[in-house]
Amino acid sequence: MKILISNDDGYLAPGIIALARALADIADITVVAPDSNRSGASNALTLDRPLSVHRAENGFYFVNGTPSDCVHVALTALMPEKPDLVVSGINNGQNMGDDTLYSGTVAAATEAYLFGIPAIAFSQVEKGWLHLEDAARIAREIVQHDFGSLPRPFLLNVNIPNLAYAEVRGVSSARLGKRHMSEPVIKAQDPSGRDIYWIGPAGAAKDASEGTDFAVTAQGYASVTPLQIDITNTKLMQALASDLA
Template sequence: MNILISNDDGYLAPGVVALANALRPIAEIVVVSPDSNRSGSSNSLTLDRPLSVYRAENGFYFINGTPSDCVHVALTGGLSFKPDLVVSGINQGQNMGDDTLYSGTVAAATEGFLFGIPAIAFSQVEKGWAHLDSAARIAREVVERQFTKLSKPYLLNVNIPNLPYEELKGIKATRLGKRHQSEPVIKMLDPHGREIFWIGPAGKEKDAGEGTDFNAVANGFVSITPLRIDLTHAEQLDALKESLL
């Protein structure tokens, strides 16, 4: 199996190193990651400047762009083969509920999915890399599973509690939960007295009931959510057609 690995925390992040080490025994891997942390970059592509590809001492490739850039460049010009799987992560911090819209980790996997390749995004629920070895072990187990009942390509979003492997309760198939609105921006003054703004914290969970990703990880389970990209509001399509008559 040939696997393309990327992330949004950058090529030096412990998560991508752990993921590569976990998958190397079972696959031929190539790592193409951003040169620095690009969290929250979503599915953005860099169109206003050229991109450069570099190779690190550990063999990883890194690009001065977004996670989507990394996978896009790899698939359309950097690799001499089409990967069997695109894997992103392991991210430092959860990507659940509405957060998936902003996630660079999920975006890297999505870029592979858009090219017709099965893709999986992995994230740890809490920041700090606690029990990263456990998350890497889970990542390998998920990659090794044969999702024969899923239509290909598939796009899976996996969130792993920061627990020792032995304390994880298992794996659950989940749907995305929902959050309340984000907290207000944080206003400050820069050294010159000019007003600046920091994006505020994410909103609290609004829908975290049974069956959601929030509920699964809160109870010690690994959450796997199948995602799709079709943004068409099918329920409103007929109403829109009627309003145009």
């Protein structure tokens, strides 16, 4: 089995190191990740400058670009054969609900999905890497799962509670929840007295009802959500056609 591993926290992040270590004895792994933290990069590709690829002492490749850049370069230039699976993470913090639209972790997996390769994005619910090795063990078990009922390719988003392995109650399917609007930007000044703005934190959960990723992880399960790329609002197609007639 050949697995490509990427992330958005950068090639030195503890999450990707733990994930690579957990998968190294069950697959032929290749790691291609950003040279620095690119959280929130979403599905951006770098088109205004060339990209550089370097190899670290541990064998990981790192790219001066986005998570999508990393997977794109890996699949079209670095890997002689297409991998069987692409995994992204383990992210330092949750990617649940509306987070998936902004997440570089999910974007790396999405890029693989667009190339027709099954992909899984892994995140821990809380920041700080608590029980990271346990999360990597759960990620390994999910990677080894058959998923025989799913069409190929598939795109899965996984969030793992920051719990000891024995305390995680299992793995459960879940739908995406929803968040309230993000907090306002934080205004400050640079050393020259010019106004600068920091993007505010994500909003609190708005829909954390039964069956959502928020609810499932709060109950001690790792949540698994199947994602899709087609964002067409099919319910409005007939009404739109009527308006345009």
